[in-house]
Amino acid sequence: MKDLICDEFQNVVGDLLIRHSSILDILSKLAESSSRVNRAVVKSITDCGCLSIQAQKVQFPENVESFDELRQFLDSHLRGEICPNCEEVVFSELGKMLFYSAALCNTLNISLYDVFIKEYKEASTLGIFNMT
Numbered sequence: 706m707k708d709l710i711c712d713e714f715q716n717v718v719g720d721l722l723i724r725h726s727s728i729l730d731i732l733s734k735l736a737e738s739s740s741r742v743n744r745a746v747v748k749s750i751t752d753c754g755c756l757s758i759q760a761q762k763v764q765f766p767e768n769v770e771s772f773d774e775l776r777q778f779l780d781s782h783l784r785g786e787i788c789p790n791c792e793e794v795v796f797s798e799l800g801k802m803l804f805y806s807a808a809l810c811n812t813l814n815i816s817l818y819d820v821f822i823k824e825y826k827e828a829s830t831l832g833i834f835n836m837t
Contacts, residue, residue, distance in 0.1 A: 711818035718807040728812050735805040742798040749791035756785040 722731075749756045760782035769775050787795065810817045 711821065712816070714803075715807045715811060715817045718804055719811045722808050722811070726812075728809075731805060731808045731812055735802065735809055738798065738802040738805050742795065742802055745791070745795045745798045749787055749795070753788060753791050754785075755788035755791055756783060758782050759784050 746756070750758060763778060763780065765775065765778055769778070807817050809815075810820065
């Protein structure tokens with residue numbers, strides 16, 4: 706069922722994408738949508754203030770014996786919780802980014818679902834060795 710939803714989304718994108726059907730348009734719109742996601746997160750920090758960043762160099766003790774132990778020293782540096790308004794904006798911008806990702810897949814004749822499944826399999830198979 707989930708593969709059908711992904712395939713149907715890709716089909717709908719193909720049906721809707723008329724004005725920006727050139728690969729150049731799609732690539733630039735995908736880059737723009739990625740920038741807009743970044744900007745929406747930044748605005749939640751600098752404009753709204755529901756989120757903040759507290760970052761410093763991560764210190765790892767020398768006696769860590771496993772990756773599970775290592776996880777306790779990792780930090781996103783993000784503080785706070787995204788408010789409903791900022792979440793809605795980020796959600797919307799992520800949706801547009803997915804739209805143009807699907808458009809790129811359509812143009813290159815690649816299944817978005819297959820991309821998702823391949824990434825899922827690599828991440829679950831390689832686990833911690835899939836650090837990108």
